[in-house]
Amino acid sequence: MDKPETVLDLLQAGAPGAPAIGGERRDSLDNEGLRALCGRTAASLAGCGIGRGGRVAIVLPNGPETAAAFVALAGCATTAPLNPAYRAEEFRFYLSDLRADALIVERDMESPARGIAAELSVPVIELAPDAAGPAGAFTLTGPQRETTADTSAPGPDDIALILHTSGTTSRPKIVPLTQRNICTSARNIAQTLALTPADRCLNVMPLFHIHGLIGAVLASLAAGASVWCAPGFNALRFFAWMAEAAPTWYSAVPTMHQTVLSRAGRNRAAIDSADLRFIRSSSSSLPPQVMAALEETFGCPVIESYGMTEAAHQMASNPLPPAARKPGTVGVAAGPEIAVLDGANRPVHAGSIGEVCIRGANVTPGY
Numbered sequence: 001m002d003k004p005e006t007v008l009d010l011l012q013a014g015a016p017g018a019p020a021i022g023g024e025r026r027d028s029l030d031n032e033g034l035r036a037l038c039g040r041t042a043a044s045l046a047g048c049g050i051g052r053g054g055r056v057a058i059v060l061p062n063g064p065e066t067a068a069a070f071v072a073l074a075g076c077a078t079t080a081p082l083n084p085a086y087r088a089e090e091f092r093f094y095l096s097d098l099r100a101d102a103l104i105v106e107r108d109m110e111s112p113a114r115g116i117a118a119e120l121s122v123p124v125i126e127l128a129p130d131a132a133g134p135a136g137a138f139t140l141t142g143p144q145r146e147t148t149a150d151t152s153a154p155g156p157d158d159i160a161l162i163l164h165t166s167g168t169t170s171r172p173k174i175v176p177l178t179q180r181n182i183c184t185s186a187r188n189i190a191q192t193l194a195l196t197p198a199d200r201c202l203n204v205m206p207l208f209h210i211h212g213l214i215g216a217v218l219a220s221l222a223a224g225a226s227v228w229c230a231p232g233f234n235a236l237r238f239f240a241w242m243a244e245a246a247p248t249w250y251s252a253v254p255t256m257h258q259t260v261l262s263r264a265g266r267n268r269a270a271i272d273s274a275d276l277r278f279i280r281s282s283s284s285s286l287p288p289q290v291m292a293a294l295e296e297t298f299g300c301p302v303i304e305s306y307g308m309t310e311a312a313h314q315m316a317s318n319p320l321p322p323a324a325r326k327p328g329t330v331g332v333a334a335g336p337e338i339a340v341l342d343g344a345n346r347p348v349h350a351g352s353i354g355e356v357c358i359r360g361a362n363v364t365p366g367y
Contacts, residue, residue, distance in 0.1 A: 003184075003187065004183055004187075004222075005156035005179060005180045005183050005184070006075075006153065006154055006155065006156055006158075006160075006179040006180075006183065007071060007074045007075040007154075007160060007179060007182070007183065007218075008035075008038065008075045008153055008154075009183075010183045010186065010187075010218070010221065010222050011031065011034060011035055011038065011071070011075070011221060012035075013221065013222060013223065013224040014030075014031030014034070014197070014221060014224040014225075015031060015197065015224060016030065016031055016032035017030050017031075017032065018030060018031055018197060018224065018226070019031075019200075019226040020033070020034045020136075020221060020226055020227075021034060021064045021067050021068050021135055021136040021217075021226065021227055021228075021229065022064065022135050022136075022200075022226060022227070022228035022229070022245065023063055023064035023135030023136065023228065023229050023230075023231075024063075024135075024230070024231070024241070024244065025244075026064070026134060026135035027134045027135065028134055028135055028226060028228075029064070029068060029133075029134040029135055029136040029137055030134070031224070033134060033137070034068065034071065034072075034136070034221075037068060037072050037136070037137065037138075038071065038072045038075045038076065040139075041069075041072035041073065041075075041076060041140060042072075042075070042076035042077075042151065044125075044139070044140040044141075044142070045073075045076060045077060045102075045125075045140070045149065046149040046151050047142075047144050047145075048102060048123065048125060048140075048142040048143060048144060048145055048149075049144075049145030049146075049147035049148075049149050050077055050101050050102055050149055051076065051077065051149030051150040051151050051152075052076065052077065052149075052150040052151070052152055052153070052154050052158065053077070053078060053150065053154075053158065053159070054077040054078060054101045054102070054149070055077070055078045055080060055098055055099060055100050055101050055102075055162065056073050056077050056078065056079055056080065056100065056101060056102050056103075056104060056125075057079075057080045057081075057082055057094070057095060057098055057100040057102070057103045057104070057113075057122075058070070058073065058079060058080070058081050058082065058103075058104045058105075058127075059082050059084050059086075059091075059103065059104070059105050059109075059111055059113045060081075060084065060104070060105065060106050060109075060127065060207075061084060061106065061109070061231060061232075062206060062207055062229065062230070062231050062232040063229050063230070063231045064135035064136035064228075064229040065106070065127065065129045065135075065136055065137075065138045066081070066207045066229070067136060067203070067207055067217045067227060067229045068136035068137070068138065069104065069127060069138065070161075070207060070213055070217065071217065071218070071221065073104075074160040074161055074179075074182070075153075075154070076151075076153070076154065077154075078158070078159045078160060078161070078162060079160070079161055079162070080094075080098050080100065080161070080162040080163070081163070081207060081208040081213065082094055082095075082113070082208055083206070083208045084109075084111060084113075084208075086112075086113070087112065088112035088115065088116055091111075091112055091113045091116040091117075092116045092119070092120070093172075094164065095113070095116055095117060095120055095122055096120060097164070097172075097174060098162060098174070100117075100120075100122050101122070101123075102122060102123045102124070102125050102142065103117045103122050103123070103124050103125065104124075104125045104126075104127050104140070105124060105125075105126060105127065106126070106127050106128075106129070107126040107127065107128040107141075123142060123143050123145075124142065124143075125140050125141065125142030125143075126140070126141050126142065127139075127140055128140075128141065135229070136229075154179055155179065156178065156179050156180040156183075157178055157179070157180065158178060158179050159176045159177065159178055159179075160177060160178060160179045160181070160182050161176075161177040161181075161182055161213070161312075162174055162175065162176050162177070163175050163177070163208075163209075163210060163309050165309060165310075173367045174367060175309045175310055175364050175367065176364060176365065176366075176367075177309075177312050177364055178364075178365065180361055181312040181361070181362050181363065181364060181365075182213075182214055182218060182312050182362075183218075183222070184312070184335070184360070184361040184362040185214050185218075185219075185311065185312035185313050185314055185335065185362040186214055186218035186219045186221070186222040187219075187222050188314055188334060188335030188336075188362060189214065189215055189219035189222075189305075189313065189314050189317075189334075189335075190219045190220075190222045190223040190225075192303075192305070192314065192317045192319070192320075192334045192335075193219070193249070193278065193280065193303065193320065194320055195219065195220065195222075195223035195225050196223060196224075196225065197223065197224040197225055198225070198248070199220065199223065199225040199226075199248045199249065199277070200220075200225065200226045200227070200228055200245065200246065200247045200248055200249075201216050201219075201220045201225070201226070201227045201228065201247060201248075201249055201250060201251065202228050202230065202241060202242060202245045202247035202249075202250040203216040203217065203227050203228065203229045203230060203250070203251070204230045204232065204233040204238065204241075204250065204252055204256065205233070205251065205252065205253075206232065207229070209283075210307065210308075210309045210312065210313045211251065211253070211282055211283050211307070211313060212251075213313075214312055214313040214314075215251050215280070215282060215305075215307070215313050215314065216251050217229075228241075228244075228245035228247060230245075233252070233256055233259075235256075235259040235260060235262070235263050236263075238260055238263070239263070239267035239270040239271070240270070242270055242274055243270050243273065243274075246275070247274075247276065248275065248276060248277045249276060249277055249278050249279065249280060250276070250279060250280070251279075251280035251281070251282065252279075252280075252281065253281070253282070253283045253284055254281060254283075254284055254285065254286045254287065254290060255284075257279070257281060257286065257290055257294055258290055260294075261290070261293050261294065261297060264297050271297065271298060274298065276298050276299075276300045277300060278300050278301050278302070278303050278320060279294055279298060279300060279301075279302045279303070280302075280303045280304075280305060281302060281303070281304045281305070282304070282305040282306065282307055282313075282314070283307070285328070286302070286304050286327075287328075288327035288328045291304065291327050292327070301320065301321050301325065302325075303317060303318050303319075303320060303325070304317070304318050304325075304327070304329075304330065304331065305317035305318070305330070305331065305334065306330030306331065309364075310363060310364045311335075311336060311358055311360075311362055311363050311364075312362045312363070312364070313362075314334055314335055314362075315330075315333070315334065315335065315336055315338060315358055316330040316331050316332060316333055316334050316338060317330070317331045317332070317334035318330075318331035318332075319331065319332065335360055335362055336358040336359055336360025336361075336362055336363060337358065337359045337360055338356065338357070338358050339356075339357050339359075340352075340354040340355065340356055340357070341354050341355055341357045342354050342355075343355075345357075
């Protein structure tokens with residue numbers, strides 16, 4: 001399928017026995033196993049009365065199960081990952097604002113989200129990692145309902161993922177992203193980075209943020225490649241993860257890159273044995289001197305990209321060599337159309353100030 005527009009179609013890119021999702025000291029979940037997990041997840045949710053269009057919040061620690069849950073839930077319902085570090089009042093706001101039909105939490109995980117869900121009469125479904133199975137494998141257990149769920153597969157215009165804006169300048173707003181939005185963005189990123197089934201991403205980004213969800217997980221799967229999910233970012237363990245995962249690339253924010261560089265001198269052996277094809281940076285501006293230090297340390301190009309939640313992540317990116325990269329810039333349009341417009345939505349001349357506007361199949365239909 002050339003241009004899959006739903007998550008379930010996108011997952012067909014991976015060869016059946018090839019790895020899809022990996023994690024610490026575990027065998028990888030292969031593509032056939034991931035597709036089967038999607039089917040079991042849909043059946044489990046249907047037993048809880050939730051199907052196509054149902055809004056399911058997830059509060060899970062970073063790792064392969066969270067990546068697999070995101071993909072499986074987006075394949076049959078609408079998923080809304082939340083930061084597990086939120087306080088009770090934050091969970092109250094987000095669960096209320098989402099009008100969540102259910103909350104998924106890890107079995108035995110203490111979280112104020114449980115109490116808030118009970119207060120709001122939101123059913124809690126527990127996710128149990130399969131300790132004897134491959135990384136990412138899990139089962140769901142929740143209250144059974146007699147309500148008949150819509151078990152038909154979501155279409156391109158169904159909402160797959162809901163995230164909120166940061167709320168820096170105003171009340172956080174809901175950003176609904178359709179199946180088409182997230183699949184288009186994943187394909188755009190895979191194309192920008194020339195990902196192939198031979199690639200493996202080391203993900204250290206939080207999986208309640210668009211960068212990790214689309215830029216690392218879904219972009220990899222769109223190319224039939226794999227993603228190895230660390231339990232968050234930890235500079236003390238980063239180089240051990242790199243040695244275990246044997247990635248061809250990783251993506252992070254500038255502060256993470258700077259922390260990695262601060263420990264590089266003590267981990268020269270891990271760096272020398274690494275075989276990175278490139279390093280990606282996004283979510284905030286990467287200082288040119290940090291880019292230069294990363295390239296000198298790891299011996300590979302650094303690709304700086306520009307994205308936002310409303311665009312399902314990537315909007316622009318510096319290209320891979322041999323094309324020209326310009327440190328300190330966001331690069332060129334990498335998926336959607338980009339223009340700088342004035343107040344009347346007219347393109348401005350070079351050197352003039354205007355508003356950056358985007359248009360494309362990866363852009364949210366609206367708040």
